[in-house]
Amino acid sequence: xxxxxxxxxxxxxxxxxxxxxxxxxxxxxxxxxxxxxxxxxxxxxxxxxxxxxxxxxxxxxxxxxxxxxxxxxxxxxxxxxxxxxxxxxxxxxxxxxxxxxxxxxxxxxxxx
Amino acid sequence: xxxxxxxxxxxxxxxxxxxxxxxxxxxxxxxxxxxxxxxxxxxxxxxxxxxxxxxxxxxxxxxxxxxxxxxxxxxxxxxxxxxxxxxxxxxxxxxxxxxxxxxxxxxxxxxxxxxxxxxxxxxxxxxxxxxxxxxxxxxxxxxxxxxxxxxxxxxxxxxxxxxxxxxxxxxxxxxxxxxxxxxxxxxxxxxxxxxxxxxxxxxxxxxxxxxxxxxxxxxxxxxxxxxxxxxxxxxxxxxxxxxxxxxxxxxxxxxxxxxxxxxxxxxxxxxxxxxxxxxxxxxxxxxxxxxxxxxxxxxxxxxxxxxxxxxxxxxxxxxxxxxxxxxxxx
Numbered sequence: 001x002x003x004x005x006x007x008x009x010x011x012x013x014x015x016x017x018x019x020x021x022x023x024x025x026x027x028x029x030x031x032x033x034x035x036x037x038x039x040x041x042x043x044x045x046x047x048x049x050x051x052x053x054x055x056x057x058x059x060x061x062x063x064x065x066x067x068x069x070x071x072x073x074x075x076x077x078x079x080x081x082x083x084x085x086x087x088x089x090x091x092x093x094x095x096x097x098x099x100x101x102x103x104x105x106x107x108x109x110x111x112x
Numbered sequence: 113x114x115x116x117x118x119x120x121x122x123x124x125x126x127x128x129x130x131x132x133x134x135x136x137x138x139x140x141x142x143x144x145x146x147x148x149x150x151x152x153x154x155x156x157x158x159x160x161x162x163x164x165x166x167x168x169x170x171x172x173x174x175x176x177x178x179x180x181x182x183x184x185x186x187x188x189x190x191x192x193x194x195x196x197x198x199x200x201x202x203x204x205x206x207x208x209x210x211x212x213x214x215x216x217x218x219x220x221x222x223x224x225x226x227x228x229x230x231x232x233x234x235x236x237x238x239x240x241x242x243x244x245x246x247x248x249x250x251x252x253x254x255x256x257x258x259x260x261x262x263x264x265x266x267x268x269x270x271x272x273x274x275x276x277x278x279x280x281x282x283x284x285x286x287x288x289x290x291x292x293x294x295x296x297x298x299x300x301x302x303x304x305x306x307x308x309x310x311x312x313x314x315x316x317x318x319x320x321x322x323x324x325x326x327x328x329x330x331x332x333x334x335x336x337x338x339x340x341x342x343x344x345x346x347x348x349x350x351x352x353x354x355x356x357x358x359x360x361x362x363x364x365x366x367x368x369x370x371x372x373x374x375x376x377x378x379x380x381x382x383x384x385x386x387x388x389x390x391x392x393x394x395x396x397x398x399x400x401x402x403x404x405x406x407x408x409x410x411x412x413x414x415x416x417x418x419x420x421x422x423x424x425x426x427x428x429x430x431x432x433x434x435x436x437x438x439x440x441x442x
Contacts, residue, residue, distance in 0.1 A: 078313070
């Protein structure tokens, strides 16, 4: 039983870590602000869910699990909202999303 | 310290080094403010790894939270880019290099980190740990040291916070004239009222943030926390409210007069507890005489002065925020 819980929590933790790593790579590799935010915010939420579930399994039925649940609820409410606020203010500040055309142009510039 | 903790500490400190280098090198002040928030969070995490949960909580609440907001408020008043230095600061570089070499040389004489035979652990610390149970009987030794054994120091710290608040208000003004009572809410000073999602979510979260603040305040004798952290968290919730709903509405919730009264009242409450000790026949800030049972008296004293700290810190932080924000709007 204990081994099963350990394996499950390690699987969750690893998946969460992989998610966060993908998010980090996405932030570095994506071409413009909006796609970068997309990469960061989606993987961030998923990574947080998986990692906190993994730690919850380690904590078992205790006060720590309740606290972790509160942290998870807080993160799930705030991090998408922060991403939304950031994107909206970027749009209002006049930052245009890059379309396919623009990406090609920058590729040419990079080649030149 | 286990190997994994050690590795994680080294990782965190490396990230901290990278972040601080980036802060020094960047000329964009907005980027610098964000990086300073990250640096604070990293420091808070390493404090936590060193088992200093109280300090970590303070660093996270004040360094990563409130200071970032205050810096952003200050940035709104100036330009976003730092001027490039007129000449190569060779003299500064030389001085910094010499001081750094002296400090590094001094660390060779230091006992290893966390060594039980270090002088700092050998004299007073064991006494604190042993007598907290007997004299004060609360689980959190940090709170006992901060609020009772070293009550003078903490009174000084609260007065420093108070003085800083008064100084900022003298420099920037209270902003009371700009937001005369009953003035109609102007559109451009209405915060993020047109952003629906953050506003609704903020309304949902603010009561819980306040609740957390009060928990940290009144649970400080049992778990990490106390007046300083609680004051910062309560101030953060009010600042969030004024970011979302506009500064004037926040001033309707807690008017400037109340904020000033909070700044003064907290310090006065702290001092009054000290004087009460004198009146009842003890020493200044000796809480044992506050109750017939000395241990109970200590607990009463700690509770009261922690409330004083919380009130002053919250009042000062909110006032400073309003001072910056109203200046930006003018």
